[in-house]
Amino acid sequence: MTAMTTAPRKGGRRWIQQWDPEDETFWRAKGERIARRNLVFSVLSEHIGFSVWSLWSVMVLFMGPEYGVDPAGKFFLVAVPTLVGAVLRVPYTFAVARFGGRNWTVLSAALLLLPTAAAAYVMEPGTSYAAFVAVAALTGVGGGNFASSMTNINSFYPLRKKGWALGLNAGGGNIGVPVVQLVGLLVIGTAGAARPRLVLAVYLPLVVIAAVLAALRMDNLAPVKNDTGAVPEALRDAHTWIMSFLYIGTFGSFIGYSFAFGLVLQNQFARTPLQAASLTFIGPLLGSLIRPVGGRLADRLGGARVTLWNFAAMAAATLVVIHASLEKSPALFLAGFIALFVLTGLGNGSTYKMIPGIFQAKALARGLSGEEAAAYGRRLSGAAMGLIGAVGALGGLGINLAFRQSFQTAGTGTPAFVSFLLCYGLCFSVTWAVYLRRSRTAEGARPVGAQQAERAVPAYAEV
Template sequence: MTAEAATGTRSDSPGGTPAGGRTRRGGRWIERWDPEDEGFWRETGERTARRNLALSVLCEHIGFSVWSLWSVMVLFMGPEYGIDPAGKFFLVAVPTLVGGVLRVPYTFAVAVFGGRNWTVVSALLLLLPVAAAAAVMHPGTSYGTFLLVATVAGVGGGNFASSMTNINAFFPLRKKGYALGLNAGGGNIGVPVIQLLGLLVIGTAGAGHPRIVLAVYVPLIVLAAVLAALFMDNLAPVTNDTGAALDAARQPHTWVMSLLYIGTFGSFIGYSFAFGLVLQGQFARTPLQAASLTFIGPLLGSLVRPVGGRLADRFGGARITLGNFAAMALATGVVIQASAVRSLPVFLCGFIALFALSGLGNGSTYKMIPGIFQAQAVRRGLEGEAAAAHGRRLSGAAMGLIGAVGALGGLAINLAFRQSFLTTGSGTPAFVSFLAAYAVCGAVTWAVYLRPGARGRRAAGEGVAEPATDGPRGRVHAEV
């Protein structure tokens, strides 16, 4: 490895020329990056990667808070707003949809503009939904206006895709499970944090002061953008390949993992947005009572996400994911039974367990992604850095697509709750449908990645795969 590669050459340093021949001018550009080289990683790579990870967590954290803003705002909407429970479920579903769709272009944005540059821009965009919400949060505003403003909050959901794509490129495969889990988990905590803030405001100033919540986030957004501009880096090798997303979209495993991520992250974000409304609609909790409980599940789900990545690093992501879906099905059964007998304590235990398990599964599924694509590279005959680069290229792009589809699972959950409450006045039918979905996800995990005879017997999470000797074409045994 050259000395230039070992030091992570920047474009404003002598001799910095990225692959493809383009020289970057100004800014914090790193032209050569080789995290799989242990010497490079030990000397300079790890320090740089950890700095970018810390700031990525901060920006993504605020993005999640803004994305889930309306799950808090609806708790401030008393009878004077004239919006029924079904209308509120739809109101919190709209940002989920928009955030999921935006994750695709946000993934491309990292390759077009650079991870650091796009982090600054995407952070500043969060000012728009906060300012718009402050302008319309009062009785008398039309429901259509609320829907429009809630739509703008979807920009917070896009941050996840660009953040994960960016951080995926910074870390070696052996560290990705924990790094991606920490990045996503730290971001996910933005959901319970804004819900705790909403609880604090309702409990002190009262339900008539939602703008206090919004006022807190304006300086935080500006601070995050400034810190990202000063201390984050762009990786030029990532920007040299804007066609990776198209290649990732052609891979069947991208869509298999999208389905699994619907079951994990779709559950996390959908339940996070809907929890307070379910408590109000099914158990007649007041806004203050609901707010005092809603943060618990998202907080646990966020905290255990790095644990899911760590377990996947050690035992294999597919194994952890399969066990997780089985546990989610069991917890859903508890929720269904509690709903039938109207037992709030049992319902809370089951629902909070669902949150924790969804977070665990988020970490394990995301660990699977880079391992799957690096295993494919090894089977194609690539070795060493060539295999690692191929895995980073496709997995980084695939993460944006998978994250987008997974977020749409949150939309499906909120729409299922809306229809369930409209027709039966209870969330039980929705939970029955979720139980069936977890069974399907578990079956797919086993069939594609764990079934005896599936291709690739080694742990792709370690960057190793054995040549296929049997099984369907294109199948990978990804113990990631």
């Protein structure tokens, strides 16, 4: 998606005109220090963005009977930000090169004031449902922050450091989901379910702080520019869409379950707002913390292998949840649901790790080698990541709409979980058929002519 040159495009005190993180001398002398500083404040801004994006997963817990919104209406409220955030990830991906990483971080952080202030204005009984939907849609801007933040940090770090840096950036952002839920729990536990504006009073100053710190401490990279030709090429590549589907299964599940967990507990097991809030943060927290572990496992064992067996485990955990739902066992249901969260986090790390490996393997299959192959892989994987992140987030919309329909027609979440089970089975099959079965075909062809066979059928098991 981005290409690095040394020709400056824009000037100013906060613009770095030359940036070469692959030069180890430059990296040790000053590059690492600058990159680490930008990473810290990028994580802060993205963290607040995720909290705002998932704000309505908390607000609906405050909406008692006096609000006049039924369970189906609440599931729709938490689905709307998912859709808006997923769509915004595409333009946010390209905004960094257009406006500068620091500049866009400041602007995107400041934009979070709109949905937060609007929610503070409308959160009271008597507000029309249309107003709630409109304000929930505004919180989608928080979902776009992930794409721009990942794109920005990707440019600061050398290839050998990207995995860990992007893992920290993504994990730190994802933790914004359980943190806002913990804030909601604190408010419900101390002030009661009639004081939702206290949650918003916490986040309004935090948004301002994130924007100010980004303005004071972050930098723009002048050499970064959009590679518009890479996007159509990535769109034409089947792997972009295959990985988008797999990312729907992992990240889509994570964000969808994060938004819906509290509502499911309230409607499936008649939990009070306080009881639901005391549990909802556990799954998103564990899923966020374990995401870098998924990446590390993929580094060691191969992303395709980790992703394959992770989908098998997700299917098994879903079976536990279905059984618990039928048996009306809250403890078993909670255990299975939290296991699902942990597995979505592992899968997030392993699927994202696969993307650059796939395009690197394609470069080698085309006969490229060395820096030429690495450049091809970076170019295509950068463009594909933004698209995959956007499509993957739409899985959260599907999760919440499935729950809405399930509770509306059956009064339980069981039919929704059955549909998720089928989806994970399909993800397992696709992972094996595309990335593991083909690798064995390539290995079997080696005696006929190893180099030619590998070029015709790339081995993806190690991606």
